[in-house]
Amino acid sequence: MGRNKYPEETVAKILDAALELFCAQGYEGTSIQDIVDRLDGMTKGAIYHHFKSKEEIFNAAFDRAMAPIVERRRATLGAGNMTGAQKLKRLYAPESVVPQIDLWARMHPAADPVKSSRLLAMQYQGSFDESADGYLLPVIEEGIADGSIACACPREAAEAVSLLANLWLLPLFRPLENKGRMLARAQCLAQMAAAVGLDLGNEVLQTTAQIWDVWNRAGW
Amino acid sequence: MGRNKYPEETVAKILDAALELFCAQGYEGTSIQDIVDRLDGMTKGAIYHHFKSKEEIFNAAFDRAMAPIVERRRATLGAGNMTGAQKLKRLYAPESVVPQIDLWARMHPAADPVKSSRLLAMQYQGSFDESADGYLLPVIEEGIADGSIACACPREAAEAVSLLANLWLLPLFRPLENKGRMLARAQCLAQMAAAVGLDLGNEVLQTTAQIWDVWNRAGW
DNA sequence: TCATTAAATACATACTAATGGTATGTATAG
DNA sequence: CTATACATACCATTAGTATGTATTTAATGA
Numbered sequence: 200m201g202r203n204k205y206p207e208e209t210v211a212k213i214l215d216a217a218l219e220l221f222c223a224q225g226y227e228g229t230s231i232q233d234i235v236d237r238l239d240g241m242t243k244g245a246i247y248h249h250f251k252s253k254e255e256i257f258n259a260a261f262d263r264a265m266a267p268i269v270e271r272r273r274a275t276l277g278a279g280n281m282t283g284a285q286k287l288k289r290l291y292a293p294e295s296v297v298p299q300i301d302l303w304a305r306m307h308p309a310a311d312p313v314k315s316s317r318l319l320a321m322q323y324q325g326s327f328d329e330s331a332d333g334y335l336l337p338v339i340e341e342g343i344a345d346g347s348i349a350c351a352c353p354r355e356a357a358e359a360v361s362l363l364a365n366l367w368l369l370p371l372f373r374p375l376e377n378k379g380r381m382l383a384r385a386q387c388l389a390q391m392a393a394a395v396g397l398d399l400g401n402e403v404l405q406t407t408a409q410i411w412d413v414w415n416r417a418g419w
Numbered sequence: 420m421g422r423n424k425y426p427e428e429t430v431a432k433i434l435d436a437a438l439e440l441f442c443a444q445g446y447e448g449t450s451i452q453d454i455v456d457r458l459d460g461m462t463k464g465a466i467y468h469h470f471k472s473k474e475e476i477f478n479a480a481f482d483r484a485m486a487p488i489v490e491r492r493r494a495t496l497g498a499g500n501m502t503g504a505q506k507l508k509r510l511y512a513p514e515s516v517v518p519q520i521d522l523w524a525r526m527h528p529a530a531d532p533v534k535s536s537r538l539l540a541m542q543y544q545g546s547f548d549e550s551a552d553g554y555l556l557p558v559i560e561e562g563i564a565d566g567s568i569a570c571a572c573p574r575e576a577a578e579a580v581s582l583l584a585n586l587w588l589l590p591l592f593r594p595l596e597n598k599g600r601m602l603a604r605a606q607c608l609a610q611m612a613a614a615v616g617l618d619l620g621n622e623v624l625q626t627t628a629q630i631w632d633v634w635n636r637a638g639w
Numbered sequence: 640t641c642a643t644t645a646a647a648t649a650c651a652t653a654c655t656a657a658t659g660g661t662a663t664g665t666a667t668a669g
Numbered sequence: 670c671t672a673t674a675c676a677t678a679c680c681a682t683t684a685g686t687a688t689g690t691a692t693t694t695a696a697t698g699a
Binding site for chain 3: 429
């Protein structure tokens with residue numbers, strides 16, 4: 200193909216193909232050749248020119264996919280005229296959660312933890328790094344400081360809620376029979392969160408219902 | 420090496436070596452050759468005679484390691500002269516938990532979720548299959564039936580508590596700075612569990628302290 | 640009870656296809 | 670002319686297979 204005038208388009212194509220494959224087939228289940236085959240006419244040389252390893256492709260693909268969501272959240276939480284408690288509820292409101300679900304749903308990840316083990320591991324790590332240490336804990340601490348949240352163990356509460364929200368409420372890696380079960384999980388999670396001082400808001404059930412619909416939109 | 424009179428010894432040696440390597444280096448990080456190299460004089464032929472794939476070795480190794488623990492638990496829960504609530508507390512008592520921790524500790528798993536992603540996925544799946552659907556939920560339902568437990572969402576509560584206990588309270592895949600943090604997690608978990616009707620017992624903190632000691636015994 | 644033999648088992652050896660990655664060549668943009 | 674954006678050809682490692690060989694076990698016969 201010679202040389203492209205706009206290499207960033209090539210990078211984008213690679214990342215698009217890679218993300219879809221990684222989600223659908225897992226990390227180990229996706230070979231570089233699989234990615235190459237999906238990139239019409241391109242060869243392995245192109246990929247290894249732009250990325251130095253499969254791992255780097257994987258990370259870049261996910262970072263890119265998550266970027267707009269992270270940015271949006273950052274913007275939301277930056278607003279100064281909200282209490283910590285309000286921000287917390289905002290984090291679990293539809294407008295914050297749905298875009299993320301939508302992204303995942305578009306990728307059709309395999310509902311098999313072992314096959315998706317690397318994705319699961321990233322979500323797991325993400326639940327600590329990004330959610331707990333990153334933005335959830337600061338919001339809780341903000342709420343404690345401004346008196347809107349009463350939580351004895353902010354760090355632990357943040358980690359636990361984050362883990363449950365990411366790996367349990369969202370049926371990314373295990374199929375969930377029906378909407379009812381998902382709503383039950385949401386209610387259960389809200390109850391548990393409330394027990395350690397975190398009020399996720401009254402609309403949790405409505406948010407969850409929306410999540411279910413977005414997730415099962417494609418009907419698979 | 421010709422032929423062994425007691426092939427089950429060979430199988431045991433293979434599984435011992437495999438388990439250690441899988442825990443220490445992860446599934447993908449461990450090659451069949453790694454296992455062979457640890458089995459003095461043995462070759463790949465031996466391995467593929469007894470097991471048909473790497474996956475099968477992995478599963479067999481873990482099933483074997485877990486067998487005595489599963490059996491012990493089964494025996495404990497079989498006793499008819501206990502209420503559901505009592506059995507539940509028993510499940511989180513030191514004598515039930517410590518042997519499992521001890522096993523994990525001996526294997527020195529890598530405290531890196533991505534590197535240990537397959538182990539993590541197994542723990543994740545196990546939290547649903549074994550704990551929630553397997554024995555935890557029945558115990559809770561037993562408690563509901565005999566009036567010793569009041570829980571509105573037994574299935575959800577079982578899943579959530581199981582997940583948190585296996586993937587958060589136990590620092591299998593992420594290092595935990597100190598004993599205090601682990602105790603804080605335990606207390607937080609107990610509080611959350613209580614909120615959905617599950618009393619994990621008053622000794623949770625003592626159990627947790629023991630877990631910490633067993634886990635950090637080797638000092639790494 | 641014991642030697643002989645046949646068959647099944649427990650490995651070792653040699654090989655294959657696929658994989659992640661590299662080295663190098665070549666054409667095009669700046 | 671030089672740096673970049675690729676393509677091509679190649680390599681080492683990997684999981685897995687095909688096959689060969691030695692030894693144990695079972696069957697047989699006396």
